[in-house]
Amino acid sequence: MIDTIIIDGLAFTLPMFIMAIGGIFSEKSGITNLALEGLQGFGAFCGALIAVLITRSSGSHGSIPFYASFLAAVLGGMLYAMVHVILCIRFRANQVISGVVINILAMALTAFLTKRINEFAFNARSDKFVLETSVRFTVPGLSEIPVLGAVFTRVYPFEVLIILVAAVTWYVMYRTTYGLHLRACGDNPHAADAAGINVDRVRTIAVVLSGGLSAIGGMSYAYSISACFSPDIYLGYGYLAIAALIFGNWSIMPTLGACLLFGFARSAGSAIIQRLGMPSTFNDLVRILPYVLTLVLLIFFSKDNKSPRALGEIYDKGKR
Amino acid sequence: MKKLIVRLLGGEKRQMLRISVFAIAVSLIVASLIFIVIGKNPISAYGNLLQGSGLMPKRSYAGKQNMFTDFMSFLDALTPMIFASLAVAVALKGGMFNIGVSGMMLAGGFFASVSVGMSELAAPLAKPIVIIIGITAGALVGALIGWLKYRFNINEVVSSIMLNYILMYIFTFFINSYYIDPISRQSTPVSEMSRLSLKAVRTSGLKLDIPLAFPLAILTAVYIRFFMERTTAGFEIKAVGLSRRAAGYAGINISRSIIKTMVISGALAGLAGVTYFCGYMGSIQPGVVPGMGFNAIAVALLGNNDPIGCIFASFLITILSKGAIYLSSKQGVDIEIADLITAVILIFAACGEFIRRFVSRIEAEDILEGGEQKA
Numbered sequence: 001m002i003d004t005i006i007i008d009g010l011a012f013t014l015p016m017f018i019m020a021i022g023g024i025f026s027e028k029s030g031i032t033n034l035a036l037e038g039l040q041g042f043g044a045f046c047g048a049l050i051a052v053l054i055t056r057s058s059g060s061h062g063s064i065p066f067y068a069s070f071l072a073a074v075l076g077g078m079l080y081a082m083v084h085v086i087l088c089i090r091f092r093a094n095q096v097i098s099g100v101v102i103n104i105l106a107m108a109l110t111a112f113l114t115k116r117i118n119e120f121a122f123n124a125r126s127d128k129f130v131l132e133t134s135v136r137f138t139v140p141g142l143s144e145i146p147v148l149g150a151v152f153t154r155v156y157p158f159e160v161l162i163i164l165v166a167a168v169t170w171y172v173m174y175r176t177t178y179g180l181h182l183r184a185c186g187d188n189p190h191a192a193d194a195a196g197i198n199v200d201r202v203r204t205i206a207v208v209l210s211g212g213l214s215a216i217g218g219m220s221y222a223y224s225i226s227a228c229f230s231p232d233i234y235l236g237y238g239y240l241a242i243a244a245l246i247f248g249n250w251s252i253m254p255t256l257g258a259c260l261l262f263g264f265a266r267s268a269g270s271a272i273i274q275r276l277g278m279p280s281t282f283n284d285l286v287r288i289l290p291y292v293l294t295l296v297l298l299i300f301f302s303k304d305n306k307s308p309r310a311l312g313e314i315y316d317k318g319k320r
Numbered sequence: 321m322k323k324l325i326v327r328l329l330g331g332e333k334r335q336m337l338r339i340s341v342f343a344i345a346v347s348l349i350v351a352s353l354i355f356i357v358i359g360k361n362p363i364s365a366y367g368n369l370l371q372g373s374g375l376m377p378k379r380s381y382a383g384k385q386n387m388f389t390d391f392m393s394f395l396d397a398l399t400p401m402i403f404a405s406l407a408v409a410v411a412l413k414g415g416m417f418n419i420g421v422s423g424m425m426l427a428g429g430f431f432a433s434v435s436v437g438m439s440e441l442a443a444p445l446a447k448p449i450v451i452i453i454g455i456t457a458g459a460l461v462g463a464l465i466g467w468l469k470y471r472f473n474i475n476e477v478v479s480s481i482m483l484n485y486i487l488m489y490i491f492t493f494f495i496n497s498y499y500i501d502p503i504s505r506q507s508t509p510v511s512e513m514s515r516l517s518l519k520a521v522r523t524s525g526l527k528l529d530i531p532l533a534f535p536l537a538i539l540t541a542v543y544i545r546f547f548m549e550r551t552t553a554g555f556e557i558k559a560v561g562l563s564r565r566a567a568g569y570a571g572i573n574i575s576r577s578i579i580k581t582m583v584i585s586g587a588l589a590g591l592a593g594v595t596y597f598c599g600y601m602g603s604i605q606p607g608v609v610p611g612m613g614f615n616a617i618a619v620a621l622l623g624n625n626d627p628i629g630c631i632f633a634s635f636l637i638t639i640l641s642k643g644a645i646y647l648s649s650k651q652g653v654d655i656e657i658a659d660l661i662t663a664v665i666l667i668f669a670a671c672g673e674f675i676r677r678f679v680s681r682i683e684a685e686d687i688l689e690g691g692e693q694k695a
Binding site: 034083087091092093094096097098100101104105107108109111112115116235236239242243246281282284285287288291292294295298299302303 | 358417419468472473474475477478479481482483484485486489490492493496497607614615617618621654656657659660662663664666667670671673674677
């Protein structure tokens, strides 16, 4: 039972973690990003579309459509993040409202386009793109270790991908000049500007990156949870990721801890329900665990949290 | 071109109203392009939207139906929308972004449905109690969000979204376990005595839906406007919304004002919930967060957070959502088109502040240039 909790927990945790990193990039640069939910959904839509197109046109299976879909998802997520950039940086819209608007647009747009494309291109009346089930691998040897071996058992390829990308983002955030500039823009954009940093450009790159990272998360969920893209992908995990990053105090490693907590709470709950042989309706009660946990944890940790100081403020050069 | 923009959108008088209308007009043009792309005639599509809402006569009607019955059913859908948008608008005025309207609606609708809705209480007693339960349930959820905000500094957007899902899953569990209708896969329909809309009433050869709460919605909008503009409590809410720090220096109790804002907003959302689930729909679909709570954000933005503006904006958005049913049956356009157009309207409405600044900048340039020419 502990094995399933760890295996399922990690498969749920890591996509949320990469989304939360996306959120951290955007928010550390000073742009509130509630759009993670929409970004992951739109990314997953683009990725699933490409995967379906490749399988249909060339008949190739397995890793080619799999990795192509992640590439497409990242590009789609980055492109869609430009809407947030345009609304928040160019048009100076309220960042909270912009984020919510982007989520609503993503839901409407992807649901509409999925139906349309299915009907026109594939002659099917369906509101989903069905993906192949992702391969899962087990590392021989390491998986034999008691308890910890579960980490290396039935791993989705995207979990490895996410860990690699996360390591790179950590390096970018804390060890490069760009990361330093990014954090400066979130804390004191005027000082950053005076030091010769182009605040709008740094923020634009940060938000676009957050789009790409969220899209990796969304695509992973499309593969792991349902093996398809459908409007059901908007389950609020993007918002959970935001809660995780607030709980993790806008730093990457503590945020990983928060995500692990959510993931294991969820998988442990389902495992217990199965063990006790309760009816499937009880699954609905288990699903609230991550959400309740978020609220409870926020109660304890929100007070002394230090958000980036200029978070959510529209940057106005002339303002003192 | 610039002159035209300034003439249309410049000046102080009713500027926000004109910008809202401008946002709608641009969105409708964008939507027309969408219709053209998918190969439909936009004019007939808009016609279908109006026909479906009972604002334009259809070619033919089924028995005991005419434009008036369509319009009454449109009002039935409009009523909860007005309440929901008022909930968002009041919260925004108080500096809170209430995205939890959906959860509050579910709370009001669920508790009213399973208590009075399942009882044999007589109509004169049942209907007011349904409304009271709706108000109370919504207000309690609102109070919780407000309390979390001021006591623990929890961002209201995050907490209200968490609550949306928590409430939805809890109610789904109870509906699936105890109140499921095996045929419709919805909750057991509420009793006719407690329902806030009279359905299929036969009068003068017609089958009418009568939304009993519609007058209440209009009265509430008028009262909320009076409350915000003419009472101390309303002034305090607005002051806190404009600047928490300034309001604090002026001696306003900020925490109390935040909770008050969310209680009022929640009560309105609860009203939306009972008029939707115990009125328009008559039952609750398990496992779904009602989209009306999110569309209400669009409506409130479009109505510029003004209660009366909310009525008109609700009218417009309801034409889209209600008319889309007829449009999709008539032309085979997916029903999601309504959400898509709403989202496009939202995007342009969100840029209202930018348009205002942009116009005033052109105005300023004009004045400057005029001055130079004279000199």
